[in-house]
Amino acid sequence: MKSESRLLIGAMVMLGFAASALVVIPYVQVANVAPTSGMKPYTSTELRGREQYISNGCLYCHSQQPRAASLAPDAKRGWGRASVAGDYAFDTPHLLGTMRTGPDLLNIGARQPSVQWHLGHLYQPRAYVPGSIMPSYPYLFVIKDQAEPGDVVVHLPEGNAPAGKVVIATPEAQELVSYLLSLDRTHPVRAQES
Amino acid sequence: MSTSVILASAFVLSFVALLVFIWSQRHGLFSRDSTGANVIFGAEEIGRAEEPAVTSTAAHALQQQVNRASGKIAAPASASDLRTRAAADESSTPVVFFMFCAAFAWLLVATAAGLLASYKLHEPDFLTQHAWLTFGRVRTLHLNAVAYGWAPMAGLGIAMFVLPRLLGRPLLGGGFAMLGAALWNAALISGLASIAVGINDGLEWLEIPWQIDVLFVAGGLLVAVPLVLTLAKRKVEHLYVSVWYMACALFWFPVMFVVANIPGLHRGVEQATMNWWFGHNVLGLFYTPLALAAVYYFLPKVIGRPVQSYNLSLLGFWGLAFFYGQVGGHHLIGGPVPAWLITLSIVQSMMMVLPVIAFTVNQYQTLEGYLSALRYSPTLRFIGLGGLMYTASSLQGSFEALRSVNAVTHFTHYTVGHSHLGLYAFVTLVFFGAMYFIVPRVTRREWPYPRLIAAHFWLSSIGVAIYVIALCVGGWLQGEAMLDAGKPFMDSVSVTLPYLKARTVGGALMGLGHLVFATHFACMIFNLGPRRIGATLLGEAPAGAP
Numbered sequence A: 001m002k003s004e005s006r007l008l009i010g011a012m013v014m015l016g017f018a019a020s021a022l023v024v025i026p027y028v029q030v031a032n033v034a035p036t037s038g039m040k041p042y043t044s045t046e047l048r049g050r051e052q053y054i055s056n057g058c059l060y061c062h063s064q065q066p067r068a069a070s071l072a073p074d075a076k077r078g079w080g081r082a083s084v085a086g087d088y089a090f091d092t093p094h095l096l097g098t099m100r101t102g103p104d105l106l107n108i109g110a111r112q113p114s115v116q117w118h119l120g121h122l123y124q125p126r127a128y129v130p131g132s133i134m135p136s137y138p139y140l141f142v143i144k145d146q147a148e149p150g151d152v153v154v155h156l157p158e159g160n161a162p163a164g165k166v167v168i169a170t171p172e173a174q175e176l177v178s179y180l181l182s183l184d185r186t187h188p189v190r191a192q193e194s
Numbered sequence B: 001m002s003t004s005v006i007l008a009s010a011f012v013l014s015f016v017a018l019l020v021f022i023w024s025q026r027h028g029l030f031s032r033d034s035t036g037a038n039v040i041f042g043a044e045e046i047g048r049a050e051e052p053a054v055t056s057t058a059a060h061a062l063q064q065q066v067n068r069a070s071g072k073i074a075a076p077a078s079a080s081d082l083r084t085r086a087a088a089d090e091s092s093t094p095v096v097f098f099m100f101c102a103a104f105a106w107l108l109v110a111t112a113a114g115l116l117a118s119y120k121l122h123e124p125d126f127l128t129q130h131a132w133l134t135f136g137r138v139r140t141l142h143l144n145a146v147a148y149g150w151a152p153m154a155g156l157g158i159a160m161f162v163l164p165r166l167l168g169r170p171l172l173g174g175g176f177a178m179l180g181a182a183l184w185n186a187a188l189i190s191g192l193a194s195i196a197v198g199i200n201d202g203l204e205w206l207e208i209p210w211q212i213d214v215l216f217v218a219g220g221l222l223v224a225v226p227l228v229l230t231l232a233k234r235k236v237e238h239l240y241v242s243v244w245y246m247a248c249a250l251f252w253f254p255v256m257f258v259v260a261n262i263p264g265l266h267r268g269v270e271q272a273t274m275n276w277w278f279g280h281n282v283l284g285l286f287y288t289p290l291a292l293a294a295v296y297y298f299l300p301k302v303i304g305r306p307v308q309s310y311n312l313s314l315l316g317f318w319g320l321a322f323f324y325g326q327v328g329g330h331h332l333i334g335g336p337v338p339a340w341l342i343t344l345s346i347v348q349s350m351m352m353v354l355p356v357i358a359f360t361v362n363q364y365q366t367l368e369g370y371l372s373a374l375r376y377s378p379t380l381r382f383i384g385l386g387g388l389m390y391t392a393s394s395l396q397g398s399f400e401a402l403r404s405v406n407a408v409t410h411f412t413h414y415t416v417g418h419s420h421l422g423l424y425a426f427v428t429l430v431f432f433g434a435m436y437f438i439v440p441r442v443t444r445r446e447w448p449y450p451r452l453i454a455a456h457f458w459l460s461s462i463g464v465a466i467y468v469i470a471l472c473v474g475g476w477l478q479g480e481a482m483l484d485a486g487k488p489f490m491d492s493v494s495v496t497l498p499y500l501k502a503r504t505v506g507g508a509l510m511g512l513g514h515l516v517f518a519t520h521f522a523c524m525i526f527n528l529g530p531r532r533i534g535a536t537l538l539g540e541a542p543a544g545a546p
Helices: A004-030 A044-055 A115-123 A171-182 B003-025 B035-040 B056-070 B079-122 B135-167 B174-196 B210-232 B241-261 B268-303 B312-324 B328-332 B339-351 B353-367 B371-375 B378-400 B403-409 B413-443 B450-483 B489-494 B497-525
Strands: A141-144 A166-169
Touching (some): A004 B241, A004 B268, A004 B312, A004 B328, A044 A171, A166 A171, B003 B339, B035 B135, B035 B268, B056 B268, B056 B371, B079 B497, B135 B241, B135 B268, B135 B413, B174 B210, B241 B268, B268 B353, B268 B378, B268 B413, B312 B339, B312 B353, B328 B339, B339 B378, B378 B403, B378 B413, B378 B450, B403 B450, B413 B450
């Protein structure tokens, strides 16, 4: 090859092909898709919790995209129906994820609506799920001798709290749980949305 | 007309266009000899081994192997050719040295973070008191230190060294690249710090906040300045295949990086497709071409034999450029994205077999009959194994994109195994090999301890073998367990535990190899160890050798 301009123009055209297929056309097709019926925008608390989800890297082990029954038994595991583009209308940045070291979380709020369960599970996952390899997040909690007014006390299963102390959830832990509870895409999808 | 018909016809059209394009660039596409392949050698130099990574005695033995394989005794390169090459090497020395020092630092940082993340995955209560040490952040620090630290610093350093040699003149504007590399590293330090404290953009591969990304773009553009200046004033007519890869990588990356990081533009599912367009292309259109460029240069150079079937590399290059760009969608198989996009990505993933085969044939024919040289040349050993792993990881990747395979492996550790086959066993091993060649040129002395090179090779290659095999087997079992609705989810976790532990062992071996390599490099810089300067510089045979 003798001409560098021919080389570079060719290379950019190739990248252009790829960008139009994977970025431009999807942008035109789905970037402004309407939310599926029954979805509400996140509250500011939930959005702060979403920031916690991102900053602690939850997305590297949890996907948020249940697959269709033809591909995987996600629905049978209680993870919900296959998701559609409209389910993510309020999701920026997207948190679809690529790993299932832990289960899919797109419908965790519907599957496990207990605030106490989530707080305790974040403090020590193995107190609830034996054999879990999820990290514990002690830095999202404060250990006190006794609770003060306004504190959210975490009620852990026997033997999991430090002896004689109480475990208090920080605002960050509470926000993260409120985001997890907001994850509920169980509403049915109308035909034109899928 | 249905979408599938439009899609199929668009595909056929673009494929035909690609073939016509390649045909228009060829000179005898399948002919076995081509003068283009000879441009990396001086006049009469073919048949001369160049391997600065070994002692002069070993270089002599290597030359004898080459003589035996080629059946003739080559004349030494002419003095004027050697002078041009020495001037080229000298011109790039400061910037290459700076980039390599940074590469070593990031290699060690990335190794530490990766090893810690791997250990935490089977010991989840280890070091949990501090937010910045949680798995989610340490893992991300590992990825970013590799993606924006080790790989680009090593790859660009190699490119800065090879370009002036290939363009037949000293590097112009090396100072710009130096400034660019400094900016780039400053950006990475702030980016990693920001991830550690929990501020990030939330997209895999694009975690570093866009405010910091501006610095990366400025740094990247400055690094490309010497490429443009030196290209414009080049002394050779034919651009060697390595130049195609390096030049395009340097232009592709900034475009992708800017498009991917524009704040506020990408939303919802479109953001996910963009995410994997970038995430996969940064591998395929940045690290891969930089590593392939190194293979295409160093492999023939070490054994003193031009690439055979040189024209096949046209097919390899344009095939990669065309097909690879569109494969990213296979990360979203089964996801909430348009079906045509998934199909397109699966088809292009399979089409990637074509350029990969073209590359493999090229390298195989070049090395054919010269395999004994592997015993004498560390550069060749690293690069030969790395090149072979390019074939392996690409084929694995193509099949992974198939729906039936993907249903099992997607969302599992299998993917992580695959990515390390690509970015470590291929890209990183090739970079190691190239660095063993280049560092003696930069520091003007030989590697003091040949045994350390051998130790590094075996630690790295055995380590990565354990790593990849463990995660591929463990990931596959994990996927099978997850697809079995009769098994509780926790079965898919517990089945992986022995494999995750094996991965930590493999990773520890790799890490040990990196320590050996970094120590050896430090010996070079600080002038420690036996001193045998001069003998192998510029690949001249010692006095009295044929």
